[in-house]
Amino acid sequence: xxxxxxxxxxxxxxxxxxxxxxxxxxxxxxxxxxxxxxxxxxxxxxxxxxxxxxxxxxxxxxxxxxxxxxxxxxxxxxxxxxxxxxxxxxxxxxxxxxxxxxxxxxxxxxxxxx
Amino acid sequence: xxxxxxxxxxxxxxxxxxxxxxxxxxxxxxxxxxxxxxxxxxxxxxxxxxxxxxxxxxxxxxxxxxxxxxxxxxxxxxxxxxxxxxxxxxxxxxxxxxxxxxxxxxxxxxxxxxxxxxxxxxxxxxxxxxxxxxxxxxxxxxxxxxxxxxxxxxx
Amino acid sequence: xxxxxxxxxxxxxxxxxxxxxxxxxxxxxxxxxxxxxxxxxxxxxxxxxxxxxxxxxxxxxxxxxxxxxxxxxxxxxxxxxxxxxxxxxxxxxxxxxxxxxxxxxxxxxxxxxxxxxxxxxxxxxxxxxxxxxxxxxxxxxxxxxxxxxxxxxxxxxxxxxxxxxxxxxxxxxxxxxxxxxxxxxxxxxxxxxxxxxxxxxxxxxxxxxxxxxxxxxxxxxxxxxxxxxxxxxxxxxxxxxxxxxxxxxxxxxxxxxxxxxxxxxxxxxxxxxxxxxxxxxxxxxxxxxxxxxxxxxxxxxxxxxxxxxxxxxxxxxxxxxxxxxxxxxxxxxxxxxxxxxxxxxxxxxxxxxxxxxxxxxxxxxxxxxxxxxxxxxxxxxxxxxxxxxxxxxxxxxxxxxxxxxxxxxxxxxxxxxxxxxxxxxxxxxxxxxxxxxxxxxxxxxxxxxxxxxxxxxxxxxxxxxxxxxxxxxxxxxxxxxxxxxxxxxxxxxxxxxxxxxxxxxxxxxxxxxxxxxxxxxxxxx
Numbered sequence: 001x002x003x004x005x006x007x008x009x010x011x012x013x014x015x016x017x018x019x020x021x022x023x024x025x026x027x028x029x030x031x032x033x034x035x036x037x038x039x040x041x042x043x044x045x046x047x048x049x050x051x052x053x054x055x056x057x058x059x060x061x062x063x064x065x066x067x068x069x070x071x072x073x074x075x076x077x078x079x080x081x082x083x084x085x086x087x088x089x090x091x092x093x094x095x096x097x098x099x100x101x102x103x104x105x106x107x108x109x110x111x112x113x114x
Numbered sequence: 115x116x117x118x119x120x121x122x123x124x125x126x127x128x129x130x131x132x133x134x135x136x137x138x139x140x141x142x143x144x145x146x147x148x149x150x151x152x153x154x155x156x157x158x159x160x161x162x163x164x165x166x167x168x169x170x171x172x173x174x175x176x177x178x179x180x181x182x183x184x185x186x187x188x189x190x191x192x193x194x195x196x197x198x199x200x201x202x203x204x205x206x207x208x209x210x211x212x213x214x215x216x217x218x219x220x221x222x223x224x225x226x227x228x229x230x231x232x233x234x235x236x237x238x239x240x241x242x243x244x245x246x247x248x249x250x251x252x253x254x255x256x257x258x259x260x261x262x263x264x265x266x267x268x269x
Numbered sequence: 270x271x272x273x274x275x276x277x278x279x280x281x282x283x284x285x286x287x288x289x290x291x292x293x294x295x296x297x298x299x300x301x302x303x304x305x306x307x308x309x310x311x312x313x314x315x316x317x318x319x320x321x322x323x324x325x326x327x328x329x330x331x332x333x334x335x336x337x338x339x340x341x342x343x344x345x346x347x348x349x350x351x352x353x354x355x356x357x358x359x360x361x362x363x364x365x366x367x368x369x370x371x372x373x374x375x376x377x378x379x380x381x382x383x384x385x386x387x388x389x390x391x392x393x394x395x396x397x398x399x400x401x402x403x404x405x406x407x408x409x410x411x412x413x414x415x416x417x418x419x420x421x422x423x424x425x426x427x428x429x430x431x432x433x434x435x436x437x438x439x440x441x442x443x444x445x446x447x448x449x450x451x452x453x454x455x456x457x458x459x460x461x462x463x464x465x466x467x468x469x470x471x472x473x474x475x476x477x478x479x480x481x482x483x484x485x486x487x488x489x490x491x492x493x494x495x496x497x498x499x500x501x502x503x504x505x506x507x508x509x510x511x512x513x514x515x516x517x518x519x520x521x522x523x524x525x526x527x528x529x530x531x532x533x534x535x536x537x538x539x540x541x542x543x544x545x546x547x548x549x550x551x552x553x554x555x556x557x558x559x560x561x562x563x564x565x566x567x568x569x570x571x572x573x574x575x576x577x578x579x580x581x582x583x584x585x586x587x588x589x590x591x592x593x594x595x596x597x598x599x600x601x602x603x604x605x606x607x608x609x610x611x612x613x614x615x616x617x618x619x620x621x622x623x624x625x626x627x628x629x630x631x632x633x634x635x636x637x638x639x640x641x642x643x644x645x646x647x648x649x650x651x652x653x654x655x656x657x658x659x660x661x662x663x664x665x666x667x668x669x670x671x672x673x674x675x676x677x678x679x680x681x682x683x684x685x686x687x688x689x690x691x692x693x694x695x696x697x698x699x700x701x702x703x704x705x706x707x708x709x710x711x712x713x714x715x716x717x718x719x720x721x722x723x724x725x726x727x728x729x730x731x732x733x734x735x736x737x738x739x740x741x742x743x744x745x746x747x748x749x750x751x752x753x754x755x756x757x758x759x760x761x762x763x764x765x766x767x768x769x770x771x772x773x774x775x776x777x778x779x780x781x782x783x784x785x786x787x788x789x790x791x792x793x794x
Contacts, residue, residue, distance in 0.1 A: 048466055061230060062227040096435070187292040
């Protein structure tokens, strides 16, 4: 059970993230929802590589013990880097919308339809 | 909008230390936890600290954005250049031809646990430094653009 | 003539060249705009040349492997790895080669076009950076053999395209479209990453060939399949996840829209690659095949019915793009539905797949051409509104000719390329299920009707007073459109040649999972 706890957290975070994206009407909150979803996926990747009692996979002055898998950590890191770029781009979109429309509620994003 | 004098002085004292720590994380990327991206992000927090403590207008008067974007491009080109080293030696792109060669970063690494020698791992430290430079410039320029939008109340 | 070094390293070089150029372009532009044009145009020409070289090499000698960072480029399975392929690798099989050809031709035509059409706009340094990153993303996506690498290139592509969709802020409207596109594509990409996590947890592998070899098709694999199909179907604009497409396509600069079409095809490639190379007969082929067929039919019908009432010429074309995507899904879906049943596959399955794949390349060409003509009209008169246009045929003759070529091709009129691929789809799908074939034909007729109307309102009629001194667009833009028009005509005149040399190997490579696995795992030992 304890071993599965991270996966439970992944499910909970996914639900929170998706609910935020779908239910909130403020752009910043929607972007926060995306970030939460991203954290859920990152947690999923890291916990896949975890082995009970394992240490960080670094050989510098390492004690002779089981190590966790390095690949998922590399994947997670890449995904975090991409996440930074994504968040920065989304936030700059929000700034432009704020400057042009004076609001970041998605109710105001209707000009495309006209 | 500037913050109080305490914050500004604190930021001035802290930011060189943050940069040094970030550089340490970048350079030791192949030996200890961390690496180019993490170190670069640490250094970028120094930029964030200064931007928060002072105003964007102050900082924009000191550093031009083109410096950071040049740094970003330079980092990327250095990274690609490290990959092309492999091509030049007749191996595939990204091949680590410097490792165990006795040249720059070229000492052999004993298998298993080891004390960690900085002068190892071939092109990996070079790539770490390249990524560090690039992330430093990239995140700093992102922060500067985001802060530039806050300049002038309500604009 | 061509140094062997270039051919050996072509898979790496085709990604390196645009990537390096992307970061030199903004600085060369500070020296002189002409230098930037030279850097961007030159880099794209070199990239296209290398890409075509690689594609021709793949068609001549079979699947190419390129292992990054190994001792030798083809050493997928090093002797000390225990028979497991390690490292990130590019696996360029004929299907990837076909996508490479599409990207090379379209991207080159678009660069030629946008060097002139964007000349008077600001921020061109970042425009070309993002443009070249988009090309890098597409080239990487279609040639990678590592599923995580696929995700990385997909994200490079989405971030660059989101930036470009928002590029003309246009009072905030373009940013709205970009937000819509980018939020959806980020969620899609996270779904794909989740699926990648599932594969890694189950099979300890990220290499597509190795995952394919170990594929068990457990419940988790089904979940991963659903996530990937949903995400990639969304990214290629299939109904019911299509609503970002008209917004993004209509708000992006026209030259970018032409490349976005190719980007959507790359997502479609990812979908087909997953279904055929990763799962193949392990999955319940009939069920998933029908799922893709239904997605396809829905896209065809909804796309064309939504297109007819549109007033904005680019929105109209965008809805037609959705509808045409449906044909590809239909063709390849029929092939998937009969996968594993060799007699049926030989009877019409391969032909349906060839039709669908042939339609991918045709669609990229004529749809790119149509968007470029829409951009040319905008370049001169500054509006996309069909009600405000009229009588342009008198002054913009070449643009009109290119528009006619594109419109007839999309409607499936001989002798243009759309006819060739649609005929293959009609015939083979008729053997599978006549109703589907009839729907496809009706959609085609509606497409023709819609484009006749558009043609009439843009080009026919008397010269409007406000447009009486409109001139033809500059030559480089015509050259960009001309390249695509030439391909449309050539593919229409020699369809059997194209099918035999380009499309049939791609369809067989896609259907034959064993060959794909052997190319990676059997190759290096």
